[in-house]
Amino acid sequence: MLHTLHATPKTVHWGYFDASLAPVLRVKSGDLVQIEAVTHHAGDAPDLLMDKDIERLYREIPESDRNPGVHIMTGPIYIEDARPGDTLEVRYLQMAVRLPYGSNLAANWGHLYKEFDEKERVTIYSVDINSNQAEALFAYDFPGKYTIPGTITQPKDCCREPALEGVRVPIRPHLGTAGVAPDVRGRVSTIPPGAHGGNIDNWRIGAGATMYYPVAVDGALFSVGDPHISQGDGEISGTAIESSLNVLFQVVLRKDFAFPSPLLETPAEWIVHGFDPDLNVAMRQASLEMLRLLTEHQRLSRNDAYSLMSIAADFVVTQVVDGRQGIHARIPRGIFPPRKLSL
Amino acid sequence: MLHTLHATPKTVHWGYFDASLAPVLRVKSGDLVQIEAVTHHAGDAPDLLMDKDIERLYREIPESDRNPGVHIMTGPIYIEDARPGDTLEVRYLQMAVRLPYGSNLAANWGHLYKEFDEKERVTIYSVDINSNQAEALFAYDFPGKYTIPGTITQPKDCCREPALEGVRVPIRPHLGTAGVAPDVRGRVSTIPPGAHGGNIDNWRIGAGATMYYPVAVDGALFSVGDPHISQGDGEISGTAIESSLNVLFQVVLRKDFAFPSPLLETPAEWIVHGFDPDLNVAMRQASLEMLRLLTEHQRLSRNDAYSLMSIAADFVVTQVVDGRQGIHARIPRGIFPPRKLSL
Numbered sequence: 001m002l003h004t005l006h007a008t009p010k011t012v013h014w015g016y017f018d019a020s021l022a023p024v025l026r027v028k029s030g031d032l033v034q035i036e037a038v039t040h041h042a043g044d045a046p047d048l049l050m051d052k053d054i055e056r057l058y059r060e061i062p063e064s065d066r067n068p069g070v071h072i073m074t075g076p077i078y079i080e081d082a083r084p085g086d087t088l089e090v091r092y093l094q095m096a097v098r099l100p101y102g103s104n105l106a107a108n109w110g111h112l113y114k115e116f117d118e119k120e121r122v123t124i125y126s127v128d129i130n131s132n133q134a135e136a137l138f139a140y141d142f143p144g145k146y147t148i149p150g151t152i153t154q155p156k157d158c159c160r161e162p163a164l165e166g167v168r169v170p171i172r173p174h175l176g177t178a179g180v181a182p183d184v185r186g187r188v189s190t191i192p193p194g195a196h197g198g199n200i201d202n203w204r205i206g207a208g209a210t211m212y213y214p215v216a217v218d219g220a221l222f223s224v225g226d227p228h229i230s231q232g233d234g235e236i237s238g239t240a241i242e243s244s245l246n247v248l249f250q251v252v253l254r255k256d257f258a259f260p261s262p263l264l265e266t267p268a269e270w271i272v273h274g275f276d277p278d279l280n281v282a283m284r285q286a287s288l289e290m291l292r293l294l295t296e297h298q299r300l301s302r303n304d305a306y307s308l309m310s311i312a313a314d315f316v317v318t319q320v321v322d323g324r325q326g327i328h329a330r331i332p333r334g335i336f337p338p339r340k341l342s343l
Numbered sequence: 344m345l346h347t348l349h350a351t352p353k354t355v356h357w358g359y360f361d362a363s364l365a366p367v368l369r370v371k372s373g374d375l376v377q378i379e380a381v382t383h384h385a386g387d388a389p390d391l392l393m394d395k396d397i398e399r400l401y402r403e404i405p406e407s408d409r410n411p412g413v414h415i416m417t418g419p420i421y422i423e424d425a426r427p428g429d430t431l432e433v434r435y436l437q438m439a440v441r442l443p444y445g446s447n448l449a450a451n452w453g454h455l456y457k458e459f460d461e462k463e464r465v466t467i468y469s470v471d472i473n474s475n476q477a478e479a480l481f482a483y484d485f486p487g488k489y490t491i492p493g494t495i496t497q498p499k500d501c502c503r504e505p506a507l508e509g510v511r512v513p514i515r516p517h518l519g520t521a522g523v524a525p526d527v528r529g530r531v532s533t534i535p536p537g538a539h540g541g542n543i544d545n546w547r548i549g550a551g552a553t554m555y556y557p558v559a560v561d562g563a564l565f566s567v568g569d570p571h572i573s574q575g576d577g578e579i580s581g582t583a584i585e586s587s588l589n590v591l592f593q594v595v596l597r598k599d600f601a602f603p604s605p606l607l608e609t610p611a612e613w614i615v616h617g618f619d620p621d622l623n624v625a626m627r628q629a630s631l632e633m634l635r636l637l638t639e640h641q642r643l644s645r646n647d648a649y650s651l652m653s654i655a656a657d658f659v660v661t662q663v664v665d666g667r668q669g670i671h672a673r674i675p676r677g678i679f680p681p682r683k684l685s686l
Contacts, residue, residue: 104650111630112649123650134654139646164647166680169655230654234672236630237653279622283663287454287579303482304507306455307447307466310580311477311573312512315660317670320626327660329577337509 003027007036007053007074009060012225014040015069015149016187017179017196019217023078026219029253034246036098037175037227038072041242043152044103045124048137051099054244058150069190070149071177071199075223079251082220087254088180088213090222094248095173095207100127102134102229102243108145110238111320120146122153123163125241127171127229134171134229134241136164169230173245174206176226179262183216190225192324193275197262200273201240201319202328203231204266212254212263222251235319259297261289269333273318275326282327286315290329298336308335346370350379350396350417352403355568357383358412358492359530360522360539362560366421369562372596376420377589379441380518380570383415384585386495387446388467391480394442397587401493412533413492414520414542418566422594425563430597431523431556433565437591438516438550443470445477445572445586451488453581454663463489465496466506468584470514470572477514477572477584479507512573516588517549519569522605526559533568535667536618540605543616544583544662545671546574547609555597555606565594578662602640604632612676616661618669625670629658633672641679651678 003025005011011024027033038057042049050058057072079088106121107113113120120142125134140158179197182188193200197213205211213222224247231240264271272293274285290313294305312335318326346368348354354367370376381400385392393401400415422431449464450456456463463485468477483501522540525531536543540556548554556565567590574583607614615636617628633656637648655678661669 104654106646106649106653110649110653111627112634115631115634116645116649121646121650123647125654136647136650139650164643164651167643167647167651167678169651169678170675232652232654232656232658234626234630234656234658235653236656236658237649239653241654279626283577283622283660284454287577288458291455291458300507300510302459303449303464304466304479304510306449306453306459306580307464307479307482308507308510308512309575310449310453310578310582311447311468311575311584313575313577313579315575315577315579315663317626317658317660320658332513335510335512 002032002034005033005035005074007038007057009057011074012057013073014061014066015071015190017181017190017223018187019181019183019221021076021221023076023219023221026078026080027251028080029251032248032250033077034248035074035224037074037224037247038244039227039242040070040072040149041103041105043150044105044122045101046152047155048101048124049099049103058152063148066149068187071190071225073190073223073225076181076221078219078221079253082215082253083218084183084216085258086215087257087259088215088220088222089210089252089254091210091250092205092207093250096246097127097129097173098244098246100129101125102127102241104237104241105146105239107238109322111236132171133168135168139163171230172203172206174203174228175224175247176201176228176240178224180213180215181217181221193326195261199226199324200262201231201235202264204264204271208267210265212259214258214260234317235321238321269330271328271330273326273328277323277325279325279327282325283315286327286329290331345375345377348376348378348417350381350400352400354417355400356416357404357409358414358533360524360533360566361530362524362526362564364419364564366419366562366564369421369423370594371423372594375591375593377591378417378567380417380567380590381415381587382570382585383413383492384446384448386493387448387465388444389495390498391444391467392442392446401495406491409492411530414533414568416533416566416568419524419564421562421564422596425558425596426561427526427559428601429558430600430602431558431563431565432553432595432597434553434593435548435550436593439589440470440472440516441587441589443472444468445470445584447580447584448489448582450581452665454579475514476511478511482506514573515546515549517546517571518567519544519571519583521567523556523558524560524564536669538604542569542667543605543669544574544578545607547607547614551610553608555602557601557603577660578664581664612673614671614673616669616671620666620668622668622670625668626658629670629672633674
């Protein structure tokens with residue numbers, strides 16, 4: 001069955017996951033969901049990044065209700081029969097550009113904020129869906145400090161200047177933040193990623209990819225947000241090219257398979273994640289999660305898995321932004337003999 | 344002009360760079376060099392990884408002369424007219440397998456040594472140069488602790504067991520260690536990478552890649568070693584598939600271009616490196632080197648460069664092994680307008 005979920009003031013929650021939120025949609029395993037994921041950076045160029053329905057979200061959801069994180073999340077979606085300990089398999093099928101523009105903010109939480117004398121700057125990109133490329137349209141120094149999620153900066157409030165002339169980057173639309181509700185009382189910030197998924201910011205979570213999220217509460221309560229047009233591994237300035245996306249996915253409830261951290265599958269690779277403010281710790285976690293994948297699910301011996309990780313797994317900085325650092329490890333699927341993995 | 348340099352007890356130095364070493368070859372800018380790079384892990388399966396000439400190196404170079412690092416380096420090569428401040432451009436043209444076998448050691452300096460109860464283990468791989476794939480041939484627990492570079496373990500000294508049945512990994516032959524002599528008195532360990540290059544362990548330093556090394560002493564004194572058949576980013580067990588390679592490269596002396604850290608160019612990307620035992624620090628260094636590449640050589644403004652790094656540069660753990668940690672940053676070449684970079 002195909003469900004459609006628009007992003008309206010009644011179907012989004014801004015800045016948090018919350019296990020006590022009433023579901024806005026109920027689906028069964030196998031169902032398809034067409035859903036709107038709306039960027040929380042539409043205010044960086046409201047003339048380009050907002051349509052009437054996005055404007056309404058920004059107008060009707062008060063600033064005081066956007067916390068403790070920053071992302072606009074559509075959901076939650078209740079998956080029938082999902083119980084803690086199950087795995088929610090989400091097959092991302094399509095990520096379509098809603099408005100062909102996006103915003104990159106060099107943010108106060110960016111990796112080189114001090115090196116840039118604590119200046120914040122917005123660069124607006126336009127997207128050519130024909131060539132699948134983006135190029136900068138203009139940029140401006142952000143007036144003041146970017147502390148309120150959904151801040152709106154009108155053209156008259158800033159000085160729009162040319163930027164990155166002649167440079168065109170490939171686009172790779174994906175969800176920066178998506179996940180199930182953690183089993184925690186009250187609001188959980190959307191900012192730090194974790195076992196529930198959340199703000200993983202891996203640009204491989206796009207169309208064609210499948211994510212496995214460990215279910216923590218009845219119904220899973222899955223939400224999506226923080227859509228990106230493109231991001232480098234590291235997301236070094238603090239943001240990607242942030243842009244609203246219309247997303248089609250299928251949910252499959254798995255009771256036969258469990259993995260304790262968000263597992264990502266692309267046509268070519270399996271990818272595990274480690275999260276910690278200290279990259280050295282995130283690195284060790286990613287190593288141990290890869291060891292787990294190869295031993296528990298690929299059924300290699302520990303010895304074999306360790307050797308294989310050293311010669312064929314690539315460890316990559318997912319994001320480095322303060323408080324949400326992560327390292328992921330990728331292993332090609334094609335190196336294994338057929339039909340061995342328990343996925 | 345094409346020069347040939349065999350690895351003999353007189354043309355290798357084991358474990359160190361040294362600016363006072365007499366050159367074993369003198370070449371001019373533009374010359375080609377066919378050179379033998381010999382693995383220091385040939386002793387892990389001497390029946391497979393050694394031929395007579397490799398045996399001779401291990402026999403004639405005393406253990407007491409293999410320090411303070413571990414790698415067998417062929418060279419140094421003196422490049423005529425090279426002076427401190429110049430850049431040595433090395434175009435790697437060919438990396439041919441010498442013997443179709445290699446060794447991966449889960450080493451005492453590996454990332455998960457403690458998690459493996461301080462056990463060391465060797466996995467021997469065979470290489471199929473037809474399919475460009477490697478597969479494990481056997482593995483054994485290393486008897487004792489692997490502390491002497493070039494240790495020889497005969498088949499009778501260990502218990503060879505089957506390993507990684509059915510798994511085949513793509514090979515990507517490259518040099519783990521190559522570089523110019525640092526401007527330092529006495530021996531400099533080959534283990535930590537640095538401005539001179541050295542043990543960078545980036546698997547992209549293979550045929551088709553070009554490296555730019557900052558020259559520190561007259562003649563540059565370039566040496567190569569530590570050949571690898573394959574490695575994952577991270578090199579998590581402490582080693583790659585270590586295997587001797589015959590390497591063809593061209594040297595070009597550049598007085599028109601400088602970069603303070605080892606810069607790598609592949610057909611698709613430019614890659615800069617940060618090195619530090621703390622991955623958080625290595626990450627910052629790699630960011631700043633990418634900023635430098637984009638501003639000084641791609642001539643972007645700092646603002647533009649920072650935005651571009653966030654949306655299109657990928658930050659990757661080159662290696663995580665104790666004392667030689669590094670992170671590199673990759674940016675696609677195809678995103679820039681033609682003929683702008685000063686390389």
